[in-house]
Amino acid sequence: MIIDNQLVVIKTSKNKYLSVVEKDKEFITNEGKFKFSDLKKIPSIVKSSAGIDFQIYTPTYKEFVLLMKRGPQIIYPKDVGQIIVESNLHNSSKVLEIGSGSGALTLYLYSLLQNSGKLYSIDSSKINQRRANKTISRYLSTYSKEKVDVNFIHEKLENFNIKNLEDKIDAIITDVPEPWDFFINNKINTNLNWVSYLPSMSQIIRINEALKENNFQDIEVKEVILRDWIVDNKIIRPTNKLVSHTGFLVSAKYIKY
Incomplete structure (x- = not known):
């Protein structure tokens, strides 16, 4: 499955972000970071460098x-x-x-x-x-x-x-x-x-x-x-x-x- 350039929501227990998957880049926040290249599918859950779970999925209209x-x-x-x-x-x-x-x-x-x-x-x-x-x-x-x-x-x-x-x-x-x-x-x-x-x-x-x-x-x-x-x-x-x-x-x- 090709997930590069897909629009996603990245959600933690405290925050929610809108982003685009770029396989050669990292997603960086004050809750840690992760590499988009680590994503194998959407939806996924990945652990940030700070040990926080990031839920990644396709956004709803709202x-x-x-x-x-x-x-x-x-x-x-x-x-x-x-x-x-x-x-x-x-x-x-x-x-x-x-x-x-x-x-x-x-x-x-x-x-x-x-x-x-x-x-x-x-x-x-x-x-x-x-x-x-x-x-x-x-x-x-x-x-x-x-x-x-x-x-x-x-x-x-x-x-x-x-x-x-x-x-x-x-x-x-x-x-x-x-x-x-x-x-x-x-x-x-x-x-x-x-x-x-x-x-x-x-x-x-x-x-x-x-x-x-x-x-x-x-x-x-x-x-x-x-x-x-x-x-x-x-x-x-x-x-x-x-x-x-x-x-x-x-x-x-x-x-x-």
Whole structure:
């Protein structure tokens, strides 16, 4: 089995790291080091020079996006799940993502849609889109050698026209400060689900107004709060770690009667 250049999680009892296997190099931390050439398979457990066991395995999506290097702030996994539900996505959906960012959401959308759906991702920054493409390629390379096929669109939102897309879009998901700019040059007249991820209340008020003006209905605002629990024999208690407000989700739908 060829394991060189594979993406892995390296976990100890105290820490968790994201790394790429490079057979001619060592992995070095304050908990000791080991040679990647000592790995014969993944998953594996190796002992560091300090005598600490390192568990080495393929990362989950959640581990990858929380441990990866990033540029713009990511949408957290707890919010990604709710976004998928609110936008009513399935594997053949046609989706427009507004704001490629670091690619955390783009990665999950592409994983869901890559076989029979379609994903367009618009961003005014080529740097963001290169980063998002690299994020997707790096994670999926662990599972497949297929080329990533996201339709990245480099354009300012206020200049974008949805009519130029070859597919009829089922859902629009936004992660930009001013998603209402979409309506400067666009008018929705087909069935569509909309979800915006926004950090502030003033933005919620503005997008709420824009959605109402464009005849969207069932507008909802929510936030996702996540709390882990510990089970220790017969004692069950919440952890001290609470992932509370990361952003608001504004969802709505347009129905053409």
